[in-house]
């Protein structure tokens with residue numbers, strides 16, 4: 001790398017972009033130049049650092065000082081204090097929620113210290129647009145080893161030993177998948193990378209692609225070696241423009257360096273990668289639909305068998321792996337499968353990346369060892385629930401998954417254990433919900449998504465999810481009837497049993513899991529026409545309970561349509577004829593007085 | 596050693612050929628599995644899910660039409676779970692769109708949904724009826740597309756793309772908005788459609804019907820008579836659906852060469868000439884500027900006489916024969932034989948459009 005005295009690893013991920021990292025970078029560069037520091041201090045724009053919640057963030061190397069929430073107007077002060085006078089600026093340190101202690105070093109911040117970086121090992125450490133920085137961190141060593149020192153069988157063997165399982169959701173053993181495709185007869189084979197990432201609340205793959213695109217390319221090269229493929233495609237949703245740009249640059253640079261294309265590293269092995277931009281249909285993440293989409297057809301699943309390992313893209317043997325799965329491959333080849341399998345549980349090895357979102361303090365991207373209790377994920381890394389609210393549940397696996405309530409929070413992160421409690425590991429979306437979340441409404445949200453994204457091919461999914469959505473909407477609108485829960489359950493069973501692809505087969509999971517843990521919430525909606533979490537607008541009266549009202553007037557100030565009358569030391573009154581049901585008063589009232 | 600190709604269905608062992616689906620093996624052995632979207636002559640799509648069965652060891656029910664039979668596979672075609680699934684699927688179909696006016700639907704009696712609903716005794720009722728989002732389309736001379744009856748089974752798509760290979764239609768949109776569309780969702784008349792009508796024939800319900808269907812008898816009220824299409828020498832086998840001695844509809848005959856059910860726009864829709872008043876039924880001879888009816892013997896006698904006279908006076912090459920692609924090869928062979936051996940001329944030609 002370079003010989004600069006200080007490197008400023010400024011996060012250039014989508015999250016920090018949106019909180020102003022670009023403007024900050026420009027101002028910082030100008031200031032460094034103005035102060036004559038530009039020679040010795042270099043700004044490096046990295047991929048997503050993961051701590052999006054406190055962005056824009058910057059790591060000062062080699063000291064390891066971590067700055068958060070940086071603003072353009074603070075640039076002169078920061079440069080003066082830290083880079084001229086050598087005094088790190090406390091004002092931008094991370095502050096712990098609990099005891100308000102400031103933590104200067106990144107490695108001491110609980111968000112980072114509980115994590116283990118494997119798939120994201122280069123996150124925030126290298127400039128993703130400079131191949132030399134990747135190479136300096138053992139980049140392409142795995143590919144070189146696989147091509148020049150190992151047979152395809154040995155490559156597959158190491159992946160099998162690592163017990164790596166597909167990170168795209170289903171957790172299928174990657175080594176086994178590769179072995180099938182390797183054994184499949186055929187001259188022409190393909191390696192595909194699934195970067196469709198359609199789950200609401202998921203951004204793991206995007207961040208990996210943005211922060212370490214070469215790791216994914218290298219994983220694909222190794223996969224190609226294992227099954228003897230000549231061509232690979234990365235199927236990336238077109239919304240991920242930054243990821244696509246960085247992949248483009250990475251592919252070009254890898255070709256210039258002889259790491260991709262004809263006769264890679266003089267090994268005689270040739271492999272090419274192209275990017276295919278998908279239009280963002282959720283169902284195109286399903287493997288057979290994805291392949292049809294690359295073939296230029298409508299992305300619709302087809303029945304399996306035949307499985308892609310035998311008949312995949314253009315009916316040729318194909319492996320499809322998720323971004324995160326592939327990003328783990330180079331390290332497994334360099335360090336050996338046994339190294340990878342050294343952490344985790346009996347059947348779930350290594351690490352898993354999660355995108356923490358929802359009602360949690362540290363929204364962002366985290367990578368944790370398998371076996372970690374979900375409680376630690378949410379409280380130690382996620383920093384708990386904001387605003388002193390109570391935790392209610394965490395949704396894992398998005399629209400195909402389920403929720404994990406408080407009393408199951410000690411479930412370890414493990415494919416089988418999570419399935420036992422009615423959720424799924426999924427691809428890593430973890431949406432945290434506090435006590436203000438209505439679980440019926442949450443299930444309705446995901447059903448709405450699913451029924452919109454169903455490809456429309458098979459009857460149970462196309463028609464059944466529409467019926468389930470109708471029932472959920474009815475219940476949320478206070479029109480629920482006796483028997484609705486039974487209808488939901490009957491539909492759920494048939495859709496799960498008879499839908500054609502994974503989308504339909506898992507579509508009812510959010511409903512089933514909320515029914516399992518929060519059945520009484522459904523019943524209260526139906527029988528008493530009350531939404532206990534006060535989220536279903538149709539079930540709210542928009543009245544103030546005089547006994548609970550503390551006469552603070554917060555609701556009065558929050559109301560945008562002047563529907564609330566209040567005077568000091570008097571109970572607030574809502575004029576229903578003026579109320580627009582925006583919920584602002586509910587959100588503001590600290591005493592639960594509005595119902 | 597190869598495993599024997601034996602599959603167990605409902606406790607019985609059956610032989611299969613690798614590549615055969617569970618459905619094929621079952622049907623060959625008279626095990627009934629209900630289907631709706633399945634078509635004999637196209638790739639199975641597994642869309643409707645009516646044919647779900649239990650396969651031992653599988654996580655969920657499997658579609659018999661797409662799952663290949665495997666050695667030692669153990670299959671059940673009836674169980675409580677299977678019945679639940681099939682009944683629910685029928686119920687879901689019945690409540691999607693308008694399936695309440697069977698009394699005035701041309702497909703009644705020839706409708707797969709009716710058949711299934713009857714077999715499983717399903718009445719719609721649990722779910723609210725939902726109207727179709729799409730209006731009926733009738734802006735072409737041949738086909739009515741009634742989207743409120745469409746089950747999105749995809750048979751028409753298979754027929755158009757795989758059987759006729761006209762690629763005029765496919766699935767469009769998603770979820771409950773799913774619609775069978777042409778490119779750019781235009782009307783059929785502004786699409787690549789050639790109005791072969793293959794899609795009408797495979798539609799299991801009344802979503803695709805001939806334009807004049809409402810003026811004709813329903814298929815179920817007609818008698819089916821096998822015949823050969825008169826339009827060209829291919830000799831497609833047709834069923835004439837006849838009522839009151841009038842042809843009401845023509846469909847292709849699925850079980851016979853050469854067409855195995857397919858027809859073209861003329862063969863399927865162009866039959867109003869059969870009952871037309873202007874249709875010629877006897878030979879006509881022109882005398883003094885006016886036609887009069889004649890017998891075949893008289894007409895052929897007159898032609899022979901006149902041909903002989905012309906030949907005697909002007910020579911054989913003053914005659915020529917124009918024949919037609921509407922008759923068979925054998926008949927065309929006889930015509931040229933007649934020209935060369937009887938008239939003694941090589942002036943033989945034909946017009947493919949006659």
Ligand SMILES: Cc1cc2nc3c(=O)[nH]c(=O)nc-3n(C[C@H](O)[C@H](O)[C@H](O)COP(=O)(O)O)c2cc1C
Pocket residue numbers: 165166167168169170171172174194195196197198199282283284285286287288320321322323325326427501502503
């Ligand atoms: C509806 C649906 C959507 C999916 N979306 C994705 C996706 O966005 N990304 C992904 O990697 N896998 C997705 N999958 C899983 C893939 O089908 C496939 O199993 C996976 O990409 C295989 O890679 P892996 O073994 O490395 O996980 C989806 C599956 C279904 C049924």
Ligand code: SF4
Pocket residue numbers: 283301453454455456457458459461462499500501502503504505
């Ligand atoms: S389950 Fe849904 S998404 Fe999958 S094939 Fe059926 S309709 Fe399409």
Ligand code: SF4
Pocket residue numbers: 754755759761762763764787788789790791792793794795
């Ligand atoms: S009439 Fe023929 S060409 Fe037109 S949509 Fe139907 S099958 Fe396709």
Ligand code: SF4
Pocket residue numbers: 744745746747748749750751752775794797798799800802803
């Ligand atoms: S028009 Fe008929 S054949 Fe085509 S999808 Fe609809 S119901 Fe099936």
